[in-house]
Amino acid sequence: MNFAERFIRFLCGLALLALVACAPTPQREGTGEFIDDTIITGKVKAALVADPDLKATQINVETFKGTVQLSGFVPAEHIGRAVSLVRRIDGVKDVKNDMVPKR
Template sequence: MKNISAVSALIATLMLTGLAGCAATPQQESTGQYVDDTVITSAVKASILNEPTLKVNEINVETYKGVVQLSGFVRSEDNIATAIRLARGVSGVTAVKNDMRLK
């Protein structure tokens, strides 16, 4: 009977530890946040790809907790403004950081 209680306690401890490993911290995303950010990144890249004035290979898109960071080298200020506008228009984006530079 003692062995069953000890094994049950061990299993419960392992399960709770596993759940805590998937939780978000200020420095780390949860699994759900990571998936959401991947979807946001893909949507921003698709918006840039569908814009004829922009080149998707010039603009790098990264997302962390809903904040999109755009970086790379573009040809004009208009391209920067267009990329920012497109990123802000994607569902789930909470902010856009611009690190794009002119060529």
């Protein structure tokens, strides 16, 4: 086995390792899912900012595999409106409401 063959095998092993490292698991997103979730988060934040009745700065948004989690202390009347607004956005599979009514 000469140097060129060893080098090619080494490169193939690195490529295989890179492919396995990018694979998604139940607790971790793959690269494509991460990009999709980033786009969904951007759409959700834009929709919340565009709504004149909601105070978007008080709502935190996190997305994992299409499930959007909303959290923060917001007025009680804004919670239902925010959840229904987010449910209508393309790509959102589910909405987890962790918002707490502000007194």
